[in-house]
Amino acid sequence: MTAFRLPSGGRIDRARPLRFTFDGRGFEGFEGDTLASALLAAGVGVQGRSFKYHRPRGPLTAGSAEPNALVTVGTGGRREPNVRATTLMLSEGLVAESQNRFPSLRLDLGAAAGLFAPLLGAGFYYKTFMWPAPFWEKVYEPLIRRAAGLGRAGTAPDPDAYAKRWAHCDLLVIGAGPAGLAAALTAAAAGAQVILADEGETPGGGLLDLRPGDGPDPAGMLAAAGPNLTVLPRATVFGWYDDNVFGVLETVGKRRAAPDPHQPAERLWRIAAREALLCAGADERPLMMPGNDLPGVALAGAMRRHLNRHAVAPGARVAVATNGPSGHALARDLEAAGVEVAEVVTLDPAAPPGLAALGRGRVRGMRVDGRRIEADALAMSGGWSPLIQLACQRGARPFWSAERGAFLAPETPGLTPAGAARGLSGVDACLGDGAAAAVAALSRLGLRAEPAFPPAPEDCAPPAPLLPFRASGKAGRAKTFVDFQNDVTLADLARAEAEGYGDPELAKRYTTAGMATDQGRCSGVNAALALAHLRGLAPGEAALTTMRPPFAPVSLGALAGPHRGAHFQPVRRTPLHAWAEARGAVFVETGQWLRPAWFPAQGETHWRESATREARAVRASAGLCDVSTLGKIEVTGADAAAFLDRVYCNGIASIRVGRARYALMLREDGMVLDDGTVARLAPDRFFVTTTTAMAGPALAHMEFCAQVLWPGLDVRMTSVTDQWAQMAVAGPRAREILGRIVDADVSDAAFPYMAVAETTLFGGRVPARLYRLSYSGERAYELGVPAAWGPATADALMEAAGPGGLTPYGAEALAMLRIEKGHVTHAEINGTVTAADLGLGRMARREKPDFIGRAGLARPGLAAADRLTLCGLVPLDAGAEIRAGAHVLNPGEAPSLAADQGHVTSATVSPALGHAAALALVKGGAGRIGEEVVAWDGLAGTSTPARIVSPVFLDPEGARLRAPAAEAGPPLPPPAALAPTPALAGAGTGRFGAPGAAGLRLTVEPEGAVVQVFAAPGREGEAPLAASALPCPVRFAGPGRWLVFGGLAETPAGAARVDMSGAWVRIGLEGPAAAALLAAGTGARLDAEAFPEGASILTRWNRHALSLARLGETRWEIAVSRSRALDLWEALRAAGAEFGGEAVGP
Amino acid sequence: MASLIACPHCGPRPREEFSVRGDAAPLRPAPDAAPEAWLAYLHARENPRGPHREHWRHEGGCGRWLVVARDTATHEVFSVTDVQAAARSAAREGRE
Incomplete structure (x- = not known):
């Protein structure tokens, strides 16, 4: 035990000592300590250095408002700066460092900054360090930035998981002090669904700061509550x-010495509450007196908490200066604990004494009207500021209550302050007020409730607010701090006022008062009082600055939640994903989709090598491309044709059944x-496709x-994108290969260009749709089979083609082929082009x-002659390249906006032509065929002379589409392994997450017909398909x-009806945590x-x-579109890790 | 904007499930209306402070197009209605 640790009492467990280090030095505290209380107990009064002047600082508070005792905790990816030592619960092995000091906390060279204080006053960056001008950016700013500031964030990736959760309740009670506890118990007893959220490690708030027997026991109060009360501790x-x-x-697990690896670090809740009560309590105000930031000077309530909760004495001889009961209550408890009280000075707002804290590096006493009081700790209380920030976040302005001596929140629907948060003092008064507020809130919901506690009077009249104190002589020359965290003094506010920035919002920006991580919690009201005083106004006539969320710092990890790394966004996989993966495909993200970009063959090291080989194979023999990502929509209804005729600019109604048309x-x-x-x-039934992106x-x-x-x-429509594994089979041999597995007649007579047929494969074994479309300019078909049949069908096509006959190709080869044909994508359809432009x-x-x-x-502007229109570009030097993004200039022109003729939208080195080919949007480009221009690439620093040509580089007559080709080959016998592949075939299975009883069970429902x-x-309003009417599951769509x-x-x-078999996959979810x-x-x-x-x-x-x-009560079914199923399965397992579970595969 | 929108088909849902298109007031002119009518429809929009009606789609739920009547200053949502259902019932009433 140290001199500061009391031998008995408090809510610490002396049987459970905890070792920790602070700045590398080993210390010991107890279970129930905060880092601040353990350090104070060990005699470490200086726990931080201030932001600007590097002044030594100790804890001013004992809670979440702490401006001084900010530390960095954790190592590696868990390193976290600016943690309040006063709320950081001690844990075995905790590693904490002080901040903003060099080389050490005790000897800080930066404290010399105090000598330059006159240069660093309010608005200094507008006034000093101005000359010589270049020095600001190069010398002054880097120096000042390094000298000033808070802790440094880590750079390693955070290894922890972060979770999110939604909740809905009748009543949310914010804060579990006396008012909050009374409110929650009152409402829960009435049968309402209640959530009680409290920032503390255990509920109780101010009740935990009392000596045993001085108030009700929070744990005992909560023990009686029913299951409809949910308590969220450690929740701000x-x-x-x-x-x-x-x-x-x-x-949850953050800042614990040994966090449970299956639990998230933090959980971000969104709670939709029908009614809410703000029982957040109040912050004690520091006294604005010279020397008020000396280590050893702290708020009276904070000392009382450290004394009664953590069994830490503030010093051997304590002086108290107070304007209300807080200081007297502290003195009483100090004496009861055997700590000497030097004197309690009761401050009269009407006749303020000269007042200053004395000492250097540590408080040595107090001067009151010239009289010196010796003490090694000084408690101060300037009254209380209700925590009204939340109630004022949606535009309500706080108002000054002269009666309460505080800013209060106006009435706002949905959120009502109660207890100390509306200016009341005294445990009994807050208990009664919380209960009454809950009764009133529930009555607004039509619920009757009996108050759990009776109304009670306050224990004293509210103290009047105090103005800044002055002290004469040497003591009066010490700084009076208003915002401790940002080192803003009374003199800074006075200067702001003198220079015309006395309005609170202006003063905030000029002096940075209220802009620190505590967002003015400690300083806001004092700054407003000081500004009013400086401007000769009554207290409250200078307003508080605007309050906005968040009330307390929120980590970026918590905001991101599960959306990071592999789960940054949902991933969609095509039915042929695993098929392509097995063939070595390299995938590219296209929106949420993963598409094969190219398939490297042995020995190929560059994507262009692979893509060029694939594109040549298409033109020479045949290629197979997975086009399942294209949007597919089925449109039905008596007016479907008329509808599509209005949606597309070209003729749709005239399309015959069994035919397709390109459409814009x-x-x-x-x-x-x-x-x-x-x-x-x-x-009355159409199948339309869109681009992947759109x-x-x-x-x-x-x-x-x-x-x-x-x-x-x-007209009715639905997306059937997920239903079909869609394969483009393109090339001179396409018909020969396809014909071996498709049951339909694929001769040109029966199945000409732009024909469509609903057919089957292998003698009716697999349903299919065949489309004769071409994107590559070759004879080509698109074959659609129900998604589960994709891999088997692709295998069969490869077999039908024989070795080397059919080459899988990816998005890169596809791009080469389409550029050669001048087909556009969204590189060209960029939102500024008309059909004519293309x-x-x-x-x-x-x-x-x-x-x-x-x-x-x-x-008229859409017909202007200088519109950017589509054209082709080829380099004059056949070896040169043109890159997408290059700008087109007339020869000899310097690049400028005025000289800009357009830009390159897509570019490739054409395998068919053997040189670069690019598509470009050029002013009047379609009419400038043959002109020479320059493709200027500012990024690469190149200028490439080029010629404008037709955008169709290859086969402009389209002869290749209809060129004679081998007829269908002999039918391929159905492969022995012809079978559908389940969507979740590759899903991870087995136990996952937390050990012990599984909270979850994930299962896969068998796939089958879906309509x-x-x-x-x-x-539409009727329910012809009410679930009970059919023997099979019917779901709302x-x-x-x-x-x-x-x-x-x-x-x-x-x-x-639209058949959607295979488009949806069902996952069963069961268990108490479902x-x-x-x-x-x-x-x-x-x-x-x-x-x-x-x-x-x-x-x-x-x-x-x-x-x-x-x-069922704990049984659910999730149906998800097929492309998303595997990713969802993995995301469910990741998010379910905290509950522990079992995943059972198909 | 509101945190929750009460879809007439799905109940109250987080705003993130919805996407906004814009002002619901401009009505598509007849195909051969004067160019001025079309230019106003294409480009002219009020930006009112106060009550406003907008087209929203519940893309994360039923997929329906809705009219959300709300106050741009207070964020209060007055009503959420299904556009097509409202138009069809209005047409029925017109016939009756």
Whole structure:
């Protein structure tokens, strides 16, 4: 035991000593200590150096408002700066360092900065260090930045996981002091769903600072609460947002010596509360007196907490200066603990004495009106500031209450302050007020409650606020700090006022008062009082500065949550992903998709080598490309043709059944939105494709057209992207190879260019759709099979082609092939081009009465001669290259905006031509064929002379599309291994996460038929497919839409259906932690009242789109589109690690 | 903007499940309306402080297009309605 540690008492466990280091020195504290209390007990009063002047500082507070005792804890990726030593619970092996000192905390050379204090005053960066001008950036600023500041963040990746959670409740109680506890118990007893969030290690707040017997025992109070009260300790409510949603940061494993590897470091809660009570208590105000930052000077309430909670005496002889009961309560408790109290000075706001703290490096006493009081610790209390920040985060302005001597929050719906947070003092008064506030809040929800505690009077009148003190003589020359953390003094505020920046918002920016990590918690009210005093105003006439979230610092890790590393965003995989992976594919991210970019063959070291070989193989023999990522939409309904005719600019209604057409979708302003193909499967059924990137936006646009612009049309659509494994088979041998496995007649007579057929493979074994489309300019087909059949079909095609006959090719070869043909992608369709700009002007059928973009196209500017139009570029020197992004200039012109002629949108070295070929958008480019220009690449520093040519480099007549080719080869016998591949074939299985009883069980439902059913028009409100009506699972897919798993023999009268077999994968989720895992990702209400058994919803779980059905109290079913299933499975396992679980594969 | 939007089909959901398109007031002119009408429809938008009606899509849920009537200053949401359902019932009432 040290001189400062009391031999008995407190809430520490003396049987459990904990060793820790501070600045490399070993210390010992006890379970229940904070780092600050353990250091104080060890006689380490200086725990930090100040921000600007490097002054030695000790803890001013004993809680979360601490401005001085900031330390860096942890090592490697867990290194964390600016941790408040006063809230950091001690743990075995804790490693902490002080900050902002060199070489050591005791001998800090930076303290010399104090000598230059006159240069560093308010607004110094506007006034000093101005000359010579270049010195600011090179010399002064780096020096000042290094000298000033807080801890340094680590640079290693954070090894910990961070979690998120949604919760919904009737009443959120913020703070578990007397008011909060009384409120929570009152509401819980009435049957309301209550969450009690408190920043402390254990609930109790100020009750824990009392001597035993002086107040009720928080643990005993909570023991009686029922299961509808959820207590969240170590949880700081940092933000109040619209619709009474609160942001809460829960510390779980962070800053623990040996964190459980399966638990997250922190958990970010979003709590939607019907009502909330702000029972956050109040912060004690420091006295604005000279020398108030000396180590050993602390707030009276903080000393009382250290004394009663942590059994640490502030010193051997304590002086107290107070304007209210806080100082007297401390003196009483000090004496009870056997600590000498030198004197208690009661401050009268009406007749303030001259007052200063005395000492150098450590407080030695106090001077009161010239009288010196010897002491080695000085307690101060300048009254209390209710913690109203949360209540003022949504625009409400605090008001000054002269009666309470404090700024209070105005009434705001949804969040009501109670207890000390509205200026009350005394335990009994706060208990009664909390209970009454809960009764009132519940009555607004229509619930009756009985107060758990009776109303009680306050223990004294609220103390009046104190103004800055002056002291005469030498003591008066010491600095009076207002904002301790940012080293802002009373003199700084006075200077700001004198220079015209006396308005609180201006003073904040001029002096940085209130801009530190505590956001003015310690300083805000004192600064407002000081500014009012300096300006000759009454207290409260200078306002507090605007309060915004977050109330307390929130780590970036907590905000990112699970969205980092492999789970940064959902990943979509095509049905052929594993197939391509097995062939060595290198993948490229395209939005959420992973697409094969190229397939390196043995000996190939550069992507271009591989892609060139693949592209040549397509033109020489045949290639196989996975185009499953293209958006696919099925459109049905009596008005489907009329609808698509209005959505696309070209003619759609005239497409015959069994034929497809290239189609352009415009925006209403006439610009191209997307391109794709439209295939007519039946008079009232179309299959349309979009580009990969625009699949989502194009569907949203089409839905907008159908629902908003033309709500009366009978048209229904749904994405079937995930249903089909879509393979492009391109090249002279394409028909020969395909014909060996496709049952349909693929002769040109039966199946010409742009034909479409619903067919089968291997004599009816596999359903399929065949399209004769070409992106490469070769004879080409797209074959679609239900996704599960993709790998088997690709294998069969390879077998049908024989060795080397069919070459898998990726996105890079695809790009080479399409550039050679002048086909556009979103590199060209960049939102500023019209169909005419792309050379496709004739597609826009102005004679149609209406289509999206028809009127917009008529704008005169869209026909201007100098518009950027599509053309080709080839280098004059056949060995030169042109890069995408290069700008086009006329020869001899210097690069400038005025001289700019356009830019290169896509470029390649063409395998067919043997030299570079590029597509470009050039002013009037289509009419400048043959002109010489320069492709200027400012990044590479090159200028390449080039010639404008037609954008179609190869086979402009399209002869290769229809060139004679070998007919279908002999039918291939069905391979022995012809079988579908389950979506979750590669999923990780077995036990995961925390050991012990599994909180979760993940299973895979068997795949089978899936049908999407649409209600008959006008009957969307009815439920012809209520779950009970069918023997198979029926899930909500939107109003008037259902997903039927297990097939549907008959379509209900008037309803439409789209087969979606394979597009959806179902995952079973079961266990006591299932709902918590779901709440980690979705904000939908999951309680039995909102989500009864048998119900299903569509929602997002951590950005993964899915359908969720409740099968039992703890049994759920997740249905997810196939491409997302594997990633979701892995994300569920990762997020479920904290609960522990078992994953059972297919 | 609101933290929660009460979808008429799915109930209250986090705003992140929705995407906004913009002002719901401009109505698409007839195909052969005057250029001025089309230019106003394409480009002219009010930016009111106070009540406002916007098109939102519940893309993370039912996928429906909705009209969200809200206050741009207070963030209060007054109503959320399904555009197509409202148009169809209005058309039915018009016939009756």
